[in-house]
Amino acid sequence: MHTKPYTMINQKHLDLNSMKELPESHAWLSLDELPSDSSSTPDQVPVINLKDPNAMKLVGHACKIWGVFQVTNHGVPTNLLEQMEAAGRKLFALPIQQKLKAARSPNGVSGYGVARISAFFPKLMWSEGFTIVGSPYEHVRKLWPNRYNRFCGVIEEYKEEMNKLAQKLMFLMLGSLGVTMEDVKWATTQRSCPALQLNSYPACPDPDRAMGLAAHTDSTLLTILHQNNTSGLQAHKEGTGWVTVPPIPGALVINVGDLLHILSNGLYPSVLHRAMVNRTQHRLSVAYLYGPPSNVQISPLSKLTDQVHPPLYRSVTWSEYLGTKAKHFNKALSSVRLCAPLNGFADANDHNGVRVG
Ligand SMILES: C=C1C[C@]23C[C@H]1CC[C@H]2[C@@]12CCC[C@@](C)(C(=O)O1)[C@H]2[C@@H]3C(=O)O
Ligand SMILES: O=C(O)CCC(=O)C(=O)O
Numbered sequence: 001m002h003t004k005p006y007t008m009i010n011q012k013h014l015d016l017n018s019m020k021e022l023p024e025s026h027a028w029l030s031l032d033e034l035p036s037d038s039s040s041t042p043d044q045v046p047v048i049n050l051k052d053p054n055a056m057k058l059v060g061h062a063c064k065i066w067g068v069f070q071v072t073n074h075g076v077p078t079n080l081l082e083q084m085e086a087a088g089r090k091l092f093a094l095p096i097q098q099k100l101k102a103a104r105s106p107n108g109v110s111g112y113g114v115a116r117i118s119a120f121f122p123k124l125m126w127s128e129g130f131t132i133v134g135s136p137y138e139h140v141r142k143l144w145p146n147r148y149n150r151f152c153g154v155i156e157e158y159k160e161e162m163n164k165l166a167q168k169l170m171f172l173m174l175g176s177l178g179v180t181m182e183d184v185k186w187a188t189t190q191r192s193c194p195a196l197q198l199n200s201y202p203a204c205p206d207p208d209r210a211m212g213l214a215a216h217t218d219s220t221l222l223t224i225l226h227q228n229n230t231s232g233l234q235a236h237k238e239g240t241g242w243v244t245v246p247p248i249p250g251a252l253v254i255n256v257g258d259l260l261h262i263l264s265n266g267l268y269p270s271v272l273h274r275a276m277v278n279r280t281q282h283r284l285s286v287a288y289l290y291g292p293p294s295n296v297q298i299s300p301l302s303k304l305t306d307q308v309h310p311p312l313y314r315s316v317t318w319s320e321y322l323g324t325k326a327k328h329f330n331k332a333l334s335s336v337r338l339c340a341p342l343n344g345f346a347d348a349n350d351h352n353g354v355r356v357g
């Protein structure tokens with residue numbers, strides 16, 4: 001058999017860490033399509049100190065205008081963030097054959113694999129991921145048959161801390177809309193079933209033509225993202241375009257997801273975001289995807305609707321919505337929409353298709 005120019009394990013699982021040039025399967029832009037200049041913008045994603053007495057108002061404003069913001073003084077210990085990052089680094093440093101032992105099955109959610117949204121794009125993304133829903137043990141044991149306890153311990157502790165922060169953020173986000181936690185009983189009484197998504201973006205030989213993770217919105221109520229000290233995350237703002245969300249040591253990025261978009265009757269739009277790659281640095285991120293308990297019906301809060309402001313979305317459960325997202329991807333939100341927007345335009349999320357650059 002002749003030697004291939006890169007390590008191909010199977011069609012979708014190339015060992016990106018060992019590639020010296022960008023294969024066509026991963027080239028999103030051809031050389032003559034490169035954007036000429038990404039003009040810099042003074043518009044910056046808000047950074048909010050959660051100990052600020054004004055935090056609730058600031059969070060509400062950021063959710064309305066951006067759908068994304070960073071938080072400091074969030075209460076998650078820095079050393080836990082470091083431990084989580086180190087654990088992710090160790091996982092992705094394993095040989096590809098080892099990682100594939102914990103591969104996500106075609107219909108499964110947990111495990112190692114390419115971005116789930118890959119199915120909607122003609123090109124592959126320059127990233128690998130590891131998803132954990134529920135207990136991490138089953139999959140992690142396949143990676144380290146004898147030494148899985150430490151990794152799983154970090155995961156459990158991380159989920160615990162992130163859950164506390166997610167509750168605090170829900171309190172601030174809803175509070176800013178004049179909604180109390182009593183109005184949303186499930187938020188305090190039932191436990192949610194969050195997902196943890198570890199993302200790895202190896203250094204890329206041709207970063208201008210590659211895509212780390214294509215533009216998408218999260219299906220969640222909110223997502224808490226930790227990124228290592230390498231930039232790559234970009235958020236889309238109406239009227240401005242793509243804005244880089246710079247890593248700030250110790251800070252966490254908060255995204256508004258589709259379910260909060262629905263719950264807030266469109267007042268807090270879910271943010272379109274993507275991850276770019278670079279030539280020299282390995283980028284890592286860990287997303288805590290927070291949703292409601294899986295079978296609770298989520299619909300626009302009655303406090304936010306009246307005759308002038310009718311509910312814009314029908315009710316859905318998180319599990320139903322994840323199914324809709326898996327099928328319709330960027331059309332999922334508009335597929336549960338009840339009435340057309342007054343201004344006649346489509347949902348802000350309708351245009352996050354194959355466009356890059
Ligand atoms: C609980 C969730 C939320 C998922 C699906 C499932 C597990 C992994 C999540 C992500 C993580 C990466 C982006 C996304 C778009 C993806 O492809 O997988 C997310 C998706 C969603 O927010 O819809
Ligand atoms: O790596 C990033 O910064 C983005 C990750 C992300 O959007 C996700 O996991 O949903």
Ligand SMILES: [Fe+2]
Nearest residue numbers: 216217218273
């Ligand atoms: Fe995301």
